[in-house]
Amino acid sequence: MSAQTMQTTGAKGLFKTPAKARLAVIATGIAVWEIGAHMYGDDDFLPTASRTALAVVELLQRPTIWSALGYMAGALLVGFAIAMVFGTVLGMIIGRNRTAYLTFFPIIVLLYTIPQVTLLPLFVLAFGVGTEVKIVYGLTHGFFPIVVCVIAGAQNINPVLLTAAHSMGASRRQIFQRIVFPFIVPSLFTGMRLGMSAVLIGVILAELYASQRGVGYYIRHYSETFESHNLFALVLLVSVTGIVMNEILRRAERHFSRWRL
Template identity: 40%
Template sequence: MASLSSATSTPAASSTPIWSRFARSPFWLRIALIAAILLLLEYYGRFHADPAFMRPPSAVVEAFFTSVISEPKIVSALWLCITEISIAYGMSVVFGVAIGLIVGATKFSRAALFPIILLLFAIPQVSFMPLVILIFGLGPAAKIAFGFSHGIFPIIVNVVAGMRDVKELHLRGARSMGASKADIIRHVILPNMVPSLFTGLRLGMTLTLLGVILAELYVSTGGVGYYTRVFAENYNPAPLFALITSLAVIAIFFNEIVRIAENTLTPGKRRAPRIQSKSVQK
């Protein structure tokens, strides 16, 4: 077990000032850590790995230009994926906020309806995936539906949680100053909901991405799932990794949009909490 004092003291840095500054900066350490992992993968992929299973990062970058971005069919599949995510997320936000406002409106509606939402949220939706494909077909509709059904729940839950956690003091203050019910909703409950709403929007994006990607991979007769299967079955890992990395970059891009919106639109400039970002959802 590590000593307790190590949790509070700064780690030993080397004597040169520049180095010690780098060694203490989490940002540069993080860059160094990622670079070290990439170098290790490069070394292993180049000299030790079986080329049927793994290729070094440089070969993956090369494959991105030679066999992913240069194939119009793959590019259009990626664009379709982006469209599906956008539509599914848009629907999740609109319906999620609307249902959240209805469920969170009164103490009674919360007590009656919120447990139903939580119960539905707890069910592993992936067991319905073949059914969703059966109903909506192999095209984009099924992927949008599955992304939507994943993304809507964290948004509802966090909207309701935000409306629930209004301080009694603020409500009583507003009432004693003669605020009407509409005033209280407009000036007390809604502003109080904003940070929690954005947490929900962030988690909703993560789950929308999950739902769309799951359905994309399951339907292996078309779209991105088809190409991942072709590359994997032909033991052609470089374009497979390149395709997966492009999808990961798309996912990061979507997540960053939501996070930047959160940081700029939240009153009081409260930075999005990173620790426990998942554990607050239920």
């Protein structure tokens, strides 16, 4: 077997397994970051990957950082929960009623297109600089992806199945459990995963501009004091938080979609 054939076979074997492919992409990205920062970077602006990793360890030894992460996570969870409940209920109502769809869906799309960062000063005036503004501003980011996805899922429910279930005397609970919910699960969890990321962005933005605590406050502080290694480390910790929550939602989606496997 020639060397070229062996290399081709090895590459195919690597990318046949998604986990190996992901690890290869991540390792390549870290290597490019490390080498590029050494060759072209300035430590005041672009620290190396190894320096950032050390900064992560240092930050995790500070109680103030743990407090900031907990503060952010609490606002994120509350805002996401509220956005999920209201987005799901409203999405089902609008998606299953033609009159409600024609009336309210254009309004929702219109509101969704407004750059919400321009509204942050209004939220600060209305709710102050406490926890409330982070929760409200975060949930307004997550609400729209959820409600739009649920509306799309509710409109895709096969009406033939609903008619058949009604004709066979199925109760509302049975219809929801056996037909409606399975149909909207993919759209619902797509909206939830998009909404969770959007809520996280909203909370961080609120902390950046309207807080004296939280992750956003420390991001602004490290940026203004040119502590780029701590800035990158904190961004990395926020990214890990988002990845963990996304993975929890992905596993929940697999659990509720077992009938599709």
